[in-house]
Every structure is written in structure tokens, then in C-alpha cells.
Amino acid sequence: KQEVTQIPAALSVPEGENLVLNCSFTDSAIYNLQWFRQDPGKGLTSLLLIQSSQREQTSGRLNASLDKSSGRSTLYIAASQPGDSATYLCAVSTQGGSEKLVFGKGMKLTVNP
């Protein structure tokens, strides 16, 4: 059974710092990994998708990497801003017939001005 872990559960940093968010998963047989952002009381916004054959994806100040063999992904946020404050979730799509995304519980990020 696929399990996704995000540690720590919360992080508070001053504005301007470069951040690394971690995600680990137990079953390396994945189709892809997605990083999402969730603002309080809102739905999920897709940030990046990394296919299983890829090593990394970039969008603006965000860079996500994938090491499938070790079951790890990182989301790098450059020059953090208060507007980056949100909960960040990673999710994997596991091979084997089911199309579901298995999510981590997320990491709540607070960027202080």
C-alpha cells in the first residue's frame, strides 16, 4: 500500500529564504508525482507534475525534483514571499490499475514579512 509522508508538518520562515519541502513515498512504481498548493478553506492548485521518467520540473520560482528509486521528491521555492504562505501537498499516482492520487498530509508554510 502506497504511503506518502511530508515532514515537517509546518514551517515558518522569514521572507526571502530559499526553501526545500520534502516528500517521500513507499512504492516506487508510480506514474507521476504532483505538487499542490492549498490555501485555507480552498481547493487544490496544481503547481508541478513530474512524470516517472523525469528528474525535475520548473515553473517560475518553483523547482521540483524526483528520485523514484529512493522514493523521494523535493519542492524548492526560491526567494520566498508572504504570498507563498499555504499548505503544500505532494501526491503520487501509483501504477497497477488504480488512477487515484495518494496524498501526503501536507506541510503548512508561513512566510513572515
Place this chain on the structure above:
Amino acid sequence: DAMVIQNPRYQVTQFGKPVTLSCSQTLNHNVMYWYQQKSSQAPKLLFHYYDKDFNNEADTPDNFQSRRPNTSFCFLDIRSPGLGDAAMYLCATSYGRGSYNEQFFGPGTRLTVL
């Protein structure tokens, strides 16, 4: 803009009173999903439709059902809501399956059960 729309955004119902949540999409995607997210927890898939093919998760309670009358719309029916069903319900879509299967989410419906 192409998007996933959920109505209502907030729904209050009474214990045991049936409720229906609605999802529509303008992306013309083949797959539609319903997730349940309880407070401070990870979203959990309830079921999904690949076109008209319904796929139920093994641990989804019988109390939850879904309908997809056409490509654009999908409904979540909760037949007899209990207090434990209070949650955010998220609808998502994707074009297909496999490595390119990026899922796009709607804003969610917050369900309160009194």
C-alpha cells in the same frame, strides 16, 4: 477559462438528510474524481469515472454514491449523512490515465452536518 466548478461552495445539512454535491468541468476531460478531505488530513479518493465507467474505492462507504449523466457533470450523493461525513469534498478531472495524468481540482464544497 477552462475550469472545474463545484456547487455549492458551502452546504449545511441535517443528520440523515440526503444531500447532493455538484461538479462540472469545461476541460472536456474523460476522467472525473471525488475526494474527501477532513480537517488537517490528506484528501482521500472516494471514486472516479473514466468516461461512463464507474470505479469505486474499496473502503468508500455505501452511503456515498455518484452519477455522471454526461461528460461535463458529475454528482456526489450522500444518502444519509452522519456527523463523520462533515468534510471538504473535492472534485478533480484529468484528460486520461498514466504518466500524463495531471489532475485539476475545483474549489471544493465544505459540508457541515448538524
